[in-house]
Amino acid sequence: MFRWMIRKMTNGVMDTMADHYMKRMMQDPYTENVFSMFAIMQKLTPRAIIEAGIRAESGKVIERTLGSTIVLSDWHKILLNPVHMFRLPTQDDVPIQTGVTIGPQAKKPLNLEIPILISGMSYGGAISLKAKAALARGASIAGTATNSGEALFINEERREAKFFIGQYHRGGWMNIDESLRQLDAIEIQLGQGARAAAPSMGSHQIGEDLRITKKLKPGENSVIHSRIPGVNKTEDIISLVQNLKNKYGVPVGIKICATHFMERELDVAVQAGVDYFVVDGAEAGTQGGPTTLQDDVGLPTLFALARTVQYLEEHGVKQSISVIASGGLTTPGHFLKAMALGADAVYIGSIALIALLQTQIAEALPTEPPPQIPLYLGKLKEDLDVEKGAEHLANFLKSSVEEMKLVAYALGKTDLAQINKMDLVTVDRDLAQVLQIDYAGFPPGKQKPSPGANVTPGATEMMDPDESLHLQ
Template sequence: MFQSLIRGIANDTADDLMGRMLKDEYTENLFGLITAAQKLTVRAIIEACMRGESGEVLSRSLGSPNVQSLWNKLYLNPTQLFSLPTKDEFAVDTQVTIGKNAVKPLKLSMPIMITGMSYGASLSLNAKVALAKGASLAGISTNTGEAPVTNEERKAATLLIGQYNRYRSLCTVEQLSQLDAIEVQLGQGAWGGAMVGSIKPENIGDHMRESWHLGENKPANRGSRFEEANTSKEIIDLVNKLKKDYEVPVGIKIAASHFIEKELDIVMQTNADFITIDGAEGGTAGSPPTLQDDMGLPTLYAVSRAAKYLEQNGVKDKYDIILAGGLSTPGHFLKALALGASAVYIGSIALIAMIQAQAVKATPNEPAPQLVLYDGKLTDELDVELGAKTLSNFLNSCNEEMKLALVAMGKTGFSQLSRADLVTVHKDLSDCLGIGYAGYPSN
């Protein structure tokens, strides 16, 4: 009886709504919300409401939904007759070396690395330790991000890259000497390049304050430039001094832009071992939507142009390219390597893999990132060991799939990949990337 009553009310309500939607003028019709959303997009409407509520700059996590790197338009080329596939996957060597000219090069089990996500400015200490442990289980490196080396992360990480950064949180001999590679952080894709930033004192806990060496009630401030490097020449000198003073690989991280060749002209005047290029689709714990959506250069175009330019200048073998920015699948990784990268950085997808078995602790009441963000409400709920295991599983799964692809292409190592191993169904991509077009015969 009660169910029949509820059904009757629901049916009458639905009939009334449908009738109004089909008959009322647009000015009185709820369907107007649909057409408005199609014109403006739901995202723009929601963000307009957020701006109207706060009157402040928005901070959006995980990066831009404006993805223009058309990795799905590229295909890898298998071989069967004129050139045979590799006999089996056991013949494939997945190890890569970053900074082969360094006294102590960085040796990885696979060409995947955990990107810079900083303790305090981005992630919780538990999340950083879980990332470090997962990376170590898989035989790859993790990265401090724009934060100092903590005892906890250093202990958990077999291979640790540290960012010499504009917060000045990792720039002392004591800190730098603990690293397996040094990355001079000049910009970030999701921040539109090099941007000022500040962490308010009330958002800094005791452990972070101590590890960052911040005074009581003092903020953590980031400039758009290094205090000691206000010219291109001074940046060159800074990189070369780090290279001279330390035996580990030294690299430069830049946000990709249409000026990438001009930026590389400066990089090529340094003795750096690697160049990290962060495309516009890169992730972040939070940055303004305009910097994410409307600035930079998409990752796909960035790696192609950078690799071509280094080759044209005869320094392809001097600098390893580490590519970052929205890469999330084994297919993405392989295509990036074929276009000229030596390895790839992953961030957002690594976090998803790390919390995949634990997201239910947050949802549906809170978004899953609350488990890993520094100021997240559920950081204490993160199971570090489980997160490390699922991240390691993800990395190993990706590596095994990439090995199978190499077998199909007749390769025995990632260094054998080149543009000749790619084809595209997109004519413009064929022209700008210098790869085959699916509509024409191969050369």
């Protein structure tokens, strides 16, 4: 009886309030209408309103976790072409090869079991020691490499990593012989998709352990410069690449933020003799980057990758320089399409962290956001289960590769590396022109350019007329 009375009273109050606000929304002028906030949010977007509030409160640069929310790479408009009769699918008892070699011309090439690598996420600047260990262990289980990010050399990470790529970076902490000689590949980090080559500094992000290791005084900034210390002209970059190659023998690559000046940047990279090149698109993630750098700077991964591969092919060096696509790649479909467009491998970051956390996200929600678990300064970083995280990451990588192999069967391939632009089609005519792949509206060999466009032929039009019958 008592519960019935409480429920009746509660329902009555709620009904009265609902009636009151419904009348206000339907009768009040917009300047007094409570619904106007919904219109404001629709016009300005909730993100812009929240970020305006944060700026108004602090008066400082605001940094958003995991990168831009803007995705301009239209991977969903690109599809892979299965075969059935004119060319048969691959026999199901034939194994699909998944291995990749990074830097095939290096003295000591990096041979991996799968073409999905873990991208650079630095200890201290981004994530915790536990998170770094989990990423390295998970990558090792899956037979792939992990990347140091803009950090110093960490023995714990090196022990967990079967294959370890270290960044020679603008902070300088990895740029010493003692560290470099322990790497399986050296990546010269000149910029990244989420913040280009903008400098970064902040003593508030340095714990006591890192302050001691980096020999920083109390309050002294830990600085990521806009340039690598000692690199003041283009010739210095060329010399740096050549010196590292000669001294260590492992693949030496360059990573930059994708830019409309890709071809000019590649001129330098090719002249330097890099073993691999990382295309880090504007959709790339970061621990925390200024929102303008994330949203308004750089080139989308899809377009930057296509232009990079086209440049290397035109200059006859694609077979000697490995290409790693990075930035906003989250699904096996993305990975395959990037490889079909010419990437030898892909880097994943944000999605790798999500896979690593899996159900551990529940430790944070609903009171804290999930990044509080893997971040170096996260309130819940000690709650991260390294073994469970490594297992979940390895499972994600295994699952992704298994799906990619199934697609290879459907395409009539025996190696993921065989998938190429002739296996792609797009529903967007502009993408067909830019990527030099077929448009879905016309059959192979009968591609028609967009009105007024000066178009390079689609992929199948560049084949011999009978070649399509014999593709492997």
